[in-house]
Amino acid sequence: MDKAELTALLTPQGLRMIDEVGPLASTAEVAAAVSRLRAAGHSPDLVSAVVGQAHLRVRAEGKFGPFAERMLFTRAGLEQATRLEVAARHAGRFRAAGITRVADLGCGLGGDALGLAGIGLDVLAVDADETTAALAAYNLAPFGDAVTVRQGLAEETDLDGWDAVWLDPARRTAGHSETSRTRPEDWSPSLDWAFALAERMPVGIKLGPGLDRSLLPDDVEAQWISVDGSTVELVLWSGALRRDGVARSALVMRGGAAAELTAAADAPDEPVRELGAFLHEPEGAVIRARLIGEVARELQAGMVAEGIAYLTSDAALTNPFVQTFRVREVLPMKVPAINAALRERGVGTVEIKKRGVDVDPAQFRRKLTLRGDASATLILTRVGEGRDAKRVAVLAERV
Structure with a gap:
């Protein structure tokens, strides 16, 4: 989403039009809506922004459920966003550790901040990209003063007064047109900076599940998460967010149910045996x-x-x-x-x-x-x- 589309979208007319257009699930529905809105005399920027959001809201239902009906997205931001059910479990870990104020650095569209604020925590949500920060501010507006949204770099954020940090390092481009976790050397903030922060205060670091295990610090809990058969993320927990005696954990969520396996270290495999029943x-x-x-x-x-x-x-x-x-x-x-x-x-x-x-x-x-x-x-x-x-x-x- 470019700045012209964002400006057109964040107006009473633009937001009203998204609701009037309704959900657009197929490419045929998208094309028909574009033709109809252009014929009505609306500007190309407004039409592109409105139709794009109407389509993304349909795609977002799998991650955000009914909350998607009032949220705004970018394509790459939605792909990267944490599922709401997972974000809620992350938020619960902060609360269980006695933490009440969390800085969400690299907040994206606000999915994790939504989970944190939803259980009553105070949140500072920061993203380096202007467009993304603006959309996060809209998505998190219902929480009022409990959430502060800023545009800025994670490395330059003043963390005085904040108890813990939720951090999502990734490669980012303007407007979240591209986001990737495949090359740590391209991430912002860098992995070295994230690990150094985790040594100073309680931090949860969201990473891709395929991260090279040789990069894992020794003093964190590494938690891999699967949802409905897909392995979606790896989270490293430090300080008070790390559970005693747990260095490896596997959280499996399927059909609304959740189960977790924990251990103090990698588990040795069982011997090979003949194929059974x-x-x-x-x-x-x-x-x-x-x-x-x-x-x-x-x-x-x-x-x-x-x-x-x-x-x-x-x-x-x-x-x-x-x-x-x-x-x-x-x-x-x-x-x-x-x-x-x-x-x-x-x-x-x-x-x-x-x-x-x-x-x-x-x-x-x-x-x-x-x-x-x-x-x-x-x-x-x-x-x-x-x-x-x-x-x-x-x-x-x-x-």
């Missing part, structure tokens, strides 16, 4: 936190192969940290054999998963003969140890 796929947060061994012991399970993040067991046990599949047939990873099994079972719909084999699931699917009303999961992987390891296709069903 059940195959278990650990959640991404569990894999990233290297707590697969903890889950394996709870499930009385072993690894299917060394270095492969699948577990197997004979016991009919499940837990929230894995997706569990009942093994129906183990086949050689050869298309004719797989197709014969699919035909025999009348499988017309198949979910393909793979680990430890160089296979493109989309291309592999095109080789399959799918006819019938039954559905199944096809898991392509390796099983066994050392030279005895072999590639197999496991025909399974979800438990």
Whole structure:
């Protein structure tokens, strides 16, 4: 969003028009709304801003629920924004630590500040980008004096009087047209600055879940978070925000429920064992936190192969940290054999998963003969140890 669009949007007319246009879910609806508003004589900047917001509000419902109906967004800012259910859990950790005043540095569109202010904490929300800070101020306006929004750099923010910091380092461009966490050397503020701050005061640092683990400081709690099957972020907690005896944690949220696995260090894997009656796929947060061994012991399970993040067991046990599949047939990873099994079972719909084999699931699917009303999961992987390891296709069903 450029400055002209922002200026046109943040007017009584612009905000009223977003509500009048209503939700725009498809590209056809967007095109029709643009034509209609331009024909009515509205300026290109206003039309672009209004239609863009009407479309982004639909996309934002997955992260912000009904709150999206009155919020303003940029595309990249929405992609980066913390889901409200996750932000609420982060906010709860600050409150549990006795913290009442939090500086949110790199606040983006205000998603995390929304969670903090929503449970009664005072918040200072700061973003380096002028457009983003303006949108955050609008989104956080319902909280009145409890939230102060400023444009500025995290490194230049006066933190006197603030108990703790929530920090979201990332690569940023004007208007949040691009945001990335893939290259730490491009981040603002820098990772070194963030870690130095975490040594001085309680800090939560939001990072991408794939961050190189060699960069993790020794004196923080590293918490990986999965939501509905996707690993969404890594948060490093320092000072009073770090829990005693916890260095690694995996928070798994699915369907509104949440479960957490914690440990004082990476957990050793269980030994490889023969493929049993059940195959278990650990959640991404569990894999990233290297707590697969903890889950394996709870499930009385072993690894299917060394270095492969699948577990197997004979016991009919499940837990929230894995997706569990009942093994129906183990086949050689050869298309004719797989197709014969699919035909025999009348499988017309198949979910393909793979680990430890160089296979493109989309291309592999095109080789399959799918006819019938039954559905199944096809898991392509390796099983066994050392030279005895072999590639197999496991025909399974979800438990």
